[in-house]
Amino acid sequence: MKPKYLAGLALTLLLAACTTQNPGSSPGLSEQDAQALSEAAAGDLALDVGLLADARGGSSLQAAALTEGARNAIGYRLPRRLIHLLNAVGAYLPPAGSGECSVTVSPTDYTDADDDGVPANVTVTFDCAGTRAGGTDYTTEGSVTLSDTNDALPLSGYSAGFAGFHTVLTRDDGTVIDHAFDGSLTLDKSDASLYAIAKDYSQAVSVTKGANTYTGSAEFEVEKTYAPELPDTPWAKGTITIAQDNPGSLTWVRGGKTRNLVWYTDPTLHYNRADCASPSRLLNYDAGAKEWVYTRPSGEQDTLRLEFTGCGQFTVTLNGEEVE
Numbered sequence: 330m331k332p333k334y335l336a337g338l339a340l341t342l343l344l345a346a347c348t349t350q351n352p353g354s355s356p357g358l359s360e361q362d363a364q365a366l367s368e369a370a371a372g373d374l375a376l377d378v379g380l381l382a383d384a385r386g387g388s389s390l391q392a393a394a395l396t397e398g399a400r401n402a403i404g405y406r407l408p409r410r411l412i413h414l415l416n417a418v419g420a421y422l423p424p425a426g427s428g429e430c431s432v433t434v435s436p437t438d439y440t441d442a443d444d445d446g447v448p449a450n451v452t453v454t455f456d457c458a459g460t461r462a463g464g465t466d467y468t469t470e471g472s473v474t475l476s477d478t479n480d481a482l483p484l485s486g487y488s489a490g491f492a493g494f495h496t497v498l499t500r501d502d503g504t505v506i507d508h509a510f511d512g513s514l515t516l517d518k519s520d521a522s523l524y525a526i527a528k529d530y531s532q533a534v535s536v537t538k539g540a541n542t543y544t545g546s547a548e549f550e551v552e553k554t555y556a557p558e559l560p561d562t563p564w565a566k567g568t569i570t571i572a573q574d575n576p577g578s579l580t581w582v583r584g585g586k587t588r589n590l591v592w593y594t595d596p597t598l599h600y601n602r603a604d605c606a607s608p609s610r611l612l613n614y615d616a617g618a619k620e621w622v623y624t625r626p627s628g629e630q631d632t633l634r635l636e637f638t639g640c641g642q643f644t645v646t647l648n649g650e651e652v653e
Contacts, residue, residue, distance in 0.1 A: 358588075358623055358631040363647040365583060369547055370592070370619060370635050371612060371643075373528075378613050379417025380516050380526060381555065381600060383564040384409040384446025385483060398422050398469075405432050408439075408475055409446030411453060414489055418510055420496055421467050422457060429459030430469070445483035450476045455494075464501040471495050471510075478517060484563060486517040486524060505537040516555075524555040524563070544582075551577030551592075555600070565603040569617070570594055579621070592621040598637070605640035612641045 358366070399416035404425030415422070423429045432455055439448040454472040461467055471494030479485035494510045512530025519525045533546035553571040557563035571577055576591035598617035605613040618636035625631070633652075637643045645652040 356625045356627065357629070358633065358647060360647065360652055362583065363633050363645065363652045365545070366581070366590075366621060366633050367635055367645045367652065369579075369581070370621060370633070373549060374598075374612055374614065374619075375417050376514065376528065376530075377526065377569065377600070378602075379414045380489075380514055381564050381567075382410075382413035382416075382602070383562075384413055385444060396421075401425070405430075407432070407434070407453060408441065408448050408451060410487065410489075411473060411475060413446075414473065414514075418491075418494070419508075420455075420469050420494075421461065421498075422455070422469060423459055423461070423467075427459065430455070430457035432457075440480065441477075442480045443477070443483040443485075445477070445487075447475050447477040447480075447487040449480040450474070466497075466499040468495070468497040484518060486515070488513060488515040488517075490514075491530070503539065505535075507535045507537075509533045512549075519554075522556060522560065524557070526553045526555055526569075527551070546582045548580040549577065553577070553594075562603075566599070566601045569598040569600055571619070576622075588623055590621050590623045592619055594618065595620050601640065612637075612643075614643075615640045 395412070395416050396419065398419075398421030399412055401424050402412045402415055402420075402422045405422065422432075432453065435452050435454070439451040441448045452472055452474040455469050457467070457469040459467060472492050473494065474490040474492070476488050477485065478487055490513045491510050496508045498506045500506075510530065510532045512528070514530065515525075515527040517525045517527070529550045531546065531548040533544070535542055535544045537543075551571060552575065553569055555567055555569050557565075557567040559565050559567075571593040573593040573595065576593040579590045579592065581588050581590060594617060596617050598614055598619065600613060601615045602613040605615055614637045616637050618634055621633040621635075623631045623633075631648055634646045635643055636646075
């Protein structure tokens with residue numbers, strides 16, 4: 330499977346929400362489940378790309394692979410790190426000066442002493458609504474709080490908290506996609522050569538087509554490590570590890586079924602923004618794999634494996650069989 334450009338988490342549960350209304354009687358994961366789960370897995374990987382993107386210096390955004398909405402966000406003079414995270418979650422902002430978007434930054438005189446793109450502490454609140462080119466109506470609302478671990482050290486790490494973050498897209502054919510995202514993301518330098526990443530977040534999507542509304546939701550929690558290959562440019566490339574004996578957890582609701590899964594890396598993921606970044610690619614990985622395991626009530630297990638075979642390219646298998 331060769332992925333197309335993923336416009337962030339706004340799309341990760343779309344397939345999960347609307348591919349079927351009938352969850353069926355099978356206790357295991359179906360191929361449709363696997364397709365949906367792979368989208369959610371790719372969206373979680375995109376969040377890591379947002380966390381690890383290089384936000385140091387004023388020119389860092391010019392070289393970044395940003396969606397239209399995230400590139401528009403540059404005009405609001407937001408903290409650079411926030412723009413990378415908006416890119417990862419697929420949020421749309423209109424061009425600054427459009428009159429369609431109110432953005433409140435508190436405090437207005439925030440400081441970023443180490444110029445790493447993360448202020449010591451700031452909360453940005455969005456209240457935006459309007460119509461995009463092509464006729465799609467949009468809403469983007471909610472707040473994001475950024476806090477630098479140490480504003481005197483540019484590589485110390487940071488945390489981001491999303492509260493009531495909510496987007497709605499209404500297409501010209503009447504389809505409505507409603508996406509909510511809440512939770513915390515943390516990147517912390519645990520020692521001289523290793524970063525700890527912690528994510529605890531939830532998302533929910535509803536898709537309305539005509540008289541039908543489909544829903545999906547997911548709650549993610551994980552701790553992982555990131556080991557940079559280049560100490561002076563840690564965001565260029567490195568390895569991401571989720572230990573099998575301390576896996577991530579996912580509570581996933583789709584088609585009326587609630588499933589609890591665990592996931593881990595096997596082998597470790599290789600993050601490679603230095604060689605894989607491009608305007609058409611959000612997943613800057615070129616090797617490694619994640620395995621997502623669902624244990625049925627009978628004790629049997631289904632394993633979905635997402636494995637990278639090159640820059641931004643991956644295959645998906647369910648119990649060893651390729652998923653189209």
